[in-house]
Structures are given as structure tokens and as C-alpha cells.
Amino acid sequence: MFKINRWFGSLLLFSFIFFFISCEKEAVINNITSNDGVQARLAYTDKGYTEVEVSPIVKITCYFSNWDKDVMTPVSGFFDYYDTDDNWVASIDFGDGTCDEWVTKTWDVNIFPDYPSGTNNFSVFDYKDKK
Numbered sequence: 233m234f235k236i237n238r239w240f241g242s243l244l245l246f247s248f249i250f251f252f253i254s255c256e257k258e259a260v261i262n263n264i265t266s267n268d269g270v271q272a273r274l275a276y277t278d279k280g281y282t283e284v285e286v287s288p289i290v291k292i293t294c295y296f297s298n299w300d301k302d303v304m305t306p307v308s309g310f311f312d313y314y315d316t317d318d319n320w321v322a323s324i325d326f327g328d329g330t331c332d333e334w335v336t337k338t339w340d341v342n343i344f345p346d347y348p349s350g351t352n353n354f355s356v357f358d359y360k361d362k363k
Contacts, residue, residue: 276313286310294331
């Protein structure tokens with residue numbers, strides 16, 4: 233009789249542990265912050281290209297339903313990059329005022345032949361999971 237109770241208790245404990253682990257939610261994004269495209273901007277200025285602010289970054293609070301959060305978001309702004317001879321090298325465009333996380337980077341494919349597409353979209357957000 234004692235062995236059955238021990239077995240039943242072990243099974244019950246295992247069931248509770250399995251239930252709580254299986255009900256664990258996906259990682260919740262706790263903190264979303266704009267990085268203002270710093271990495272992309274530094275990639276050009278660190279190589280010696282001159283950054284020209286055509287229009288400043290404008291941030292507004294935007295609601296993102298996929299995170300159920302309001303986030304201060306850059307929605308417009310434009311930067312051009314030039315070499316030492318004042319030749320255009322690249323641009324970073326933060327958008328037209330639409331609340332989204334995407335920035336468009338374009339570049340001269342003759343200067344950057346390893347990247348023949350000439351354009352790329354990237355997110356301006358850094359995400360940190362809730363711990």
C-alpha cells in the first residue's frame with residue numbers, strides 16, 4: 233500500500249510540474265527602445281563618410297498591436313552620406329511619418345559592390361525579453 237501511495241504522489245507531483253512548464257508563455261518583450269539607426273549611421277561615419285542631416289529625426293508615440301505597447305518611435309528623418317570628394321555614398325530614410333519600425337538604407341552599389349541590392353530595410357528597435 234505504501235508503494236502505491238509513493239507512486240501516486242510522484243505521479244501527481246510530475247503532473248503538476250508538467251502542467252506549469254507546458255503552460256509557460258512565450259518570452260514577453262518587456263522593453264522596446266529605438267536605437268535611432270545608430271549602428272547603420274556609425275557604419276558610414278566610422279569609415280570616414282560625412283553625415284549630412286537632410287531632415288532631423290522626428291519621434292512620436294506609436295501603438296504596436298503585436299506587442300500591445302506604445303513606443304516612442306522615429307517616424308521621419310533623412311540622412312545622406314558623402315565621401316571626401318562630396319560624392320553621394322548612401323542615405324538613411326526614417327520614413328514619411330507612418331508609425332512603423334522600418335528604416336530604409338540605400339547605397340551606391342559601385343562603392344559597395346559586395347551589396348548589389350543597393351537597398352535594405354531594418355528595424356530601429358532594440359528588444360529586451362522580460363526575465
